[in-house]
Amino acid sequence: MRTNYAPVLLMALALPGTLFSQWVTKPSAQFPQAIRATQPHHPPLEDGARDGGDIVWSEDFANGLAGNNPSGAWTTDGANGNIWRFNTNAPRGAYTPTNQRIQSTTFSNGFAKFASDSANCTWAGNTPTALPTSEFTSWEGSLVSPTIDLSATPYVEIEFQQRSRFCCGDSPFFLEVSTDGGSTWPTAILTNEGLPTNQDPTFTETRRFNITQAISGDPSNVKIRFRHSSDAGTSHYFWQVDDIKIIELNSTDVRMTGSGTNFWDLAAAATYDSLPYTVFPYSQLRPMGLNMTVLNNGSVELTNLTANFKVERGTDVILDQDQNVDALSPGEIRTIFVDPGFTPPAEEGTYDLSTMISADGDLTPDDNSGMGSFKVHPSYYGRDGGTATSIFEDGDGSGSEFVLGNMFHAAYDDMLYAIAVAFNTGSEEGVLIRGQLLDANQSDFPVIENTDEYSIEPGQVNAVGGSNFVIMEFNPPVQLTAGMDYMAAVQCFGNARVSSNGSSPAQTSFIFYDNGTGPTWFYTTQTPMVRMVVGDDINVGLTDVVENAGTSLGQNMPNPTRDQTNIAYSLDDAAKVSFEVRDMSGKLVMAQNLGSMPAGQHRIQLDTRTLGEGVYFYTMTADEVRLSKRMTVIR
Known part of the structure; x- marks a missing residue:
């Protein structure tokens, strides 16, 4: 029988100091992501040319909007560009505590911030009050750099420090690049990829992005902007940015930008087969798309590349495979898959993936590795x-x-x-x-x-x-x-x-x-x-699916039961153990105190003859751990 329901869910933004719940996002088209070409506009440097690592442009916002850089003042753009502020104060709002200030290298001389929570409040003196949720606005505002001439160093990456938090749509924080004086912004890069909705990182991030391809149209006429996009449907909380640097790339540098146990692309996928599952049951084990994404973060073509995939379960090596990789042009990004495919064995445990990329003459090998993990379980299928x-x-x-x-x-x-x-x-x-x-x-x-x-x-x-x-x-x-x-x-x-x-x-x-x-x-x-x-x-x-902190509780056998039933449990460490049984109303109908039990496998027998027919929940307490399961009594 099929039944459709009309459920209601009223979610809330997190008040300062409280546990937060998750808002959700209505299905919609994806926001445009970074556009990355595969061929450089400029020829590679000749042998003997000077190597990279030099900071060719920087900004620490010591002078606010006027700029503290070689090129000139910043401007703001968009309907709500005036929300951008420059000072040393933490962002503040009805849902933003004052302890979430960026801890950038030079925060003490000022930083840029877009305090969207603050802008969605009314203020009485220094006290913010949130607007009604129906009046929350997804703001649109950009902080735009002066024109930057990078013609002498067309192979560069941009680095900056940030602290961000967003709710309740997609992330609205984008770095965008123009080479026509700001008339168009064809490259949009999400700056906090991997940060979940409504979670504040407890640290200040340093993000780096290769912009060689993005500026290839005209490196003498570059502008960058930090855009809070209204298209993301996000009204809160804040974005803080500081200590921007544009750095000349080394001549030879391969960088791993991502690594995973599967690869799923919304635009290309026909099914949910390749989602990043975290637990595979024996009955659904199949070839996995182990992968790594690598970037030629240098100024010359990379050759003689080798990709290594290794999978280990504890001390056992399940896979250790090298494969050759075709040459990478400067700025090129490529995703490499394990070949031939890898299917895990039907053996329970945690499988750890490590990936490595190497190339001739790599000057910075410390960014050449990645990792991931998944589990194999007799019956659980999870994400x-x-x-x-x-x-x-x-x-x-x-x-x-x-x-x-x-x-x-x-x-x-x-x-x-x-x-x-x-x-x-x-x-x-x-x-x-x-x-x-x-x-x-x-x-x-x-x-x-x-x-x-x-x-x-x-x-x-x-x-x-x-x-x-x-x-x-x-x-x-x-x-x-x-x-x-x-x-x-x-x-x-x-x-x-x-x-x-x-x-x-x-x-x-x-x-x-x-x-x-x-x-x-x-x-x-x-x-x-x-x-x-x-x-x-x-x-x-x-049978053995309920576990926590090294303590597990098994299903009673037999189930349903009439007279007596046995329950297996295990302890990684010695603990004080007690059992209780409650009926569907929550009333306590049975209790046993087993006292201190040693580590290992144990079994308890329950006499259910005094219980009426129905469904019950039995709970084991082992020190601070409580585990429960359901059993049925029949007559």
Whole structure:
């Protein structure tokens, strides 16, 4: 039976000092990314020409908009360019605490900032008050450099320090380059790639971008601008920029700019097969697109390049492969894939990827490596990082409904036994939840099948760093068809907080809620901890899936039970252990204190003859760790 719901989700920006929830982004076209040519405009330097590393242009904003550089004053542009400010004060607003100031090298003499949160406030003296959310504005404003003549050094990179935070759309922070006096800006580079929505880095970043190709049209007539783009649909929080340098490149320098276990491109992908999955079940193991992205960050053609891919599980080397790479022109970026492909073995564990690129005469080999990791599990299929770092919630605690899920690809026919979801502290006890399998091939994501309804019980939620998953079973299991895409989702009928960890590519993780104009689907770039549980045998997926901090709790056997049932558990370290059983209302119906137990595998027998027919939750407490699972008693 298929049922569609109209859930509501009211999210909130983070007040200073509070745990924040995640806003989401309505599906939309991607914002234009950097345009990178593959051939240089200028010929390579002749042998014997001087090498790079020299700073050929710089700005530290000691003189504010007037500039402290060789070329002249800065200007502002765009409808809201006047939001750009120059001083030593931290950004401030209703949602921005005053301790988030950039710690750049020269912050004490001033820096540039675009305080979008501040601009979305009313002010009474020094006190900011947020405007109503319906009045939040996604600002448009640029900080534009004077004209810079780089004709004597056309092979350069730009470096700057920044601190940024954004909410609640895509990142709006772009470095753009013009070679026609600012008439056009064909190159747009996202400056904080990899930073999730609504998260402030606790450090000041140094970002570097090769602009050799970007200035090749006319290196004597270069302008750069730092643009806060209204197209991103983002109203908050801030962008702080300082200590800009344009640096001449070394003649010979290969740089690794990215490394991954899979490579997925929204514009080119026909399925969700190559998403960056973090956990593969045995039944879905397949060739992986291990890759590295490399840049010729020098001024001469690079030759004799070798790419190395290595995969290790603990001390075991699973793959160690060298492959030759064709020559790279100056400024050229290329993604290299492992060849032949790599399929992990069906052996449980964490697999660590290390990548390396080398070239003849490389003058800076310290930026030639990358890394990644993934896990293989008997039954879990996941995309999250495994431990709770952030949350999705209904926001105002009013009992609103929402649906939240991730896209998955079934490479082979399989059986889906359950949806696994991690919940955070702050979830209301007794809130009804259920797992859903949704059709990813239709725009409204209709329901294929629902699990039974469950409720959030004590001991099932996670603090930050926790990894306790609630298992919601399909009865009967659902057939997955090879080659098809699906969404694994959780439907929450009240005040629930779903854990998240990781960044999702656009249009691959979704949420259904009412943003004030009616319920609809939105995508989010934060990865909810919602997984599939698949495999050939239901016991493989559901026996030992609850674990945290080296402590694991098994499924009771038999389940359902009439008289007695056995529960296995394990401890990495000695701990004080107790068990309790609660009914669906949360009432305590059974408790046992086992005292101090040594590290190792253990088993407890529960006498269920005094329990009435129904569903119960049993919880084990081992020192500070609490783990729970569901059992059924029949008569």
